[in-house]
Amino acid sequence: MEPVNLFDLATRQSQWLAVRQTAIAGNIANVNTPGYLARDVEPFEKVLDRTGMMLGSTQPGHMGFGATEASFRTQAQEYNGALLPSKNTVVVENELMKAGEVRRAFEMNTAIVKAFHGMLLSVSKG
Amino acid sequence: MDALTATLRIAASGLGAQSERLRVVSENLANAQSTGNFPGADPYQRKTVTFVSELDRVSGGSLVDVGAIDRDPSAFRLEFEPGNIAADENGYVKLPNVNVLIEMADMTEANRSYEANLQVIRQARDLISMTIDLMRTP
Numbered sequence: 001m002e003p004v005n006l007f008d009l010a011t012r013q014s015q016w017l018a019v020r021q022t023a024i025a026g027n028i029a030n031v032n033t034p035g036y037l038a039r040d041v042e043p044f045e046k047v048l049d050r051t052g053m054m055l056g057s058t059q060p061g062h063m064g065f066g067a068t069e070a071s072f073r074t075q076a077q078e079y080n081g082a083l084l085p086s087k088n089t090v091v092v093e094n095e096l097m098k099a100g101e102v103r104r105a106f107e108m109n110t111a112i113v114k115a116f117h118g119m120l121l122s123v124s125k126g
Numbered sequence: 127m128d129a130l131t132a133t134l135r136i137a138a139s140g141l142g143a144q145s146e147r148l149r150v151v152s153e154n155l156a157n158a159q160s161t162g163n164f165p166g167a168d169p170y171q172r173k174t175v176t177f178v179s180e181l182d183r184v185s186g187g188s189l190v191d192v193g194a195i196d197r198d199p200s201a202f203r204l205e206f207e208p209g210n211i212a213a214d215e216n217g218y219v220k221l222p223n224v225n226v227l228i229e230m231a232d233m234t235e236a237n238r239s240y241e242a243n244l245q246v247i248r249q250a251r252d253l254i255s256m257t258i259d260l261m262r263t264p
């Protein structure tokens with residue numbers, strides 16, 4: 001059966017959000033580490049653009065080239081504020097804001113999946 | 127390891143590092159008046175703590191670890207107090223190089239960072255339970 005596209009998309013977005021949350025946790029944990037550069041995940045749109053060109057796997061034995069957690073790249077962010085003497089670029093307020101964004105997006109994501117799931121149920125139950 | 131579990135792990139390492147820092151601050155404050163116990167002896171020397179970032183090979187995240195607890199090499203305060211047991215031949219006592227205001231500022235910062243890490247844990251837990259809620263029948 002053809003996988004329903006929306007579930008696939010929602011799964012990918014929730015994986016991306018989880019990876020982003022990990023990046024935020026790393027930044028907050030290292031808020032007082034000298035020389036630490038704040039990191040973030042590449043934007044979700046970029047991930048979607050990239051996955052369009054990936055090879056599909058038709059058998060379980062094939063190497064996966066789809067969007068797995070490992071394929072979301074995290075990179076050190078550009079920083080355009082004044083650099084502290086400790087060369088640390090984490091701003092706690094920014095990180096907490098990003099965490100709020102992740103939370104909102106995740107709530108939206110689960111709500112949509114729930115609604116879609118309810119539709120499927122109502123169809124199959126009749 | 128899935129990303130949200132890794133998040134919990136990273137935030138827990140942050141909690142550990144900040145509480146270690148709070149411990150060092152409390153040591154400094156408790157010993158802010160500790161002098162030596164023989165004439166001319168060195169008093170308590172302020173401790174400092176540094177953090178290092180550490181790549182967690184299991185989850186790919188960056189944990190934080192307490193790197194080293196060093197001694198502050200700045201000069202001791204001198205006070206004229208000939209009756210003290212630690213006074214040298216001129217009557218001066220060396221007092222610790224602990225500045226209570228700096229320790230207080232350090233404590234506030236450690237507190238703030240600890241709270242931020244707690245917030246991350248709280249949120250990761252909420253995200254996990256939102257996902258589990260998907261399985262509940264509406």
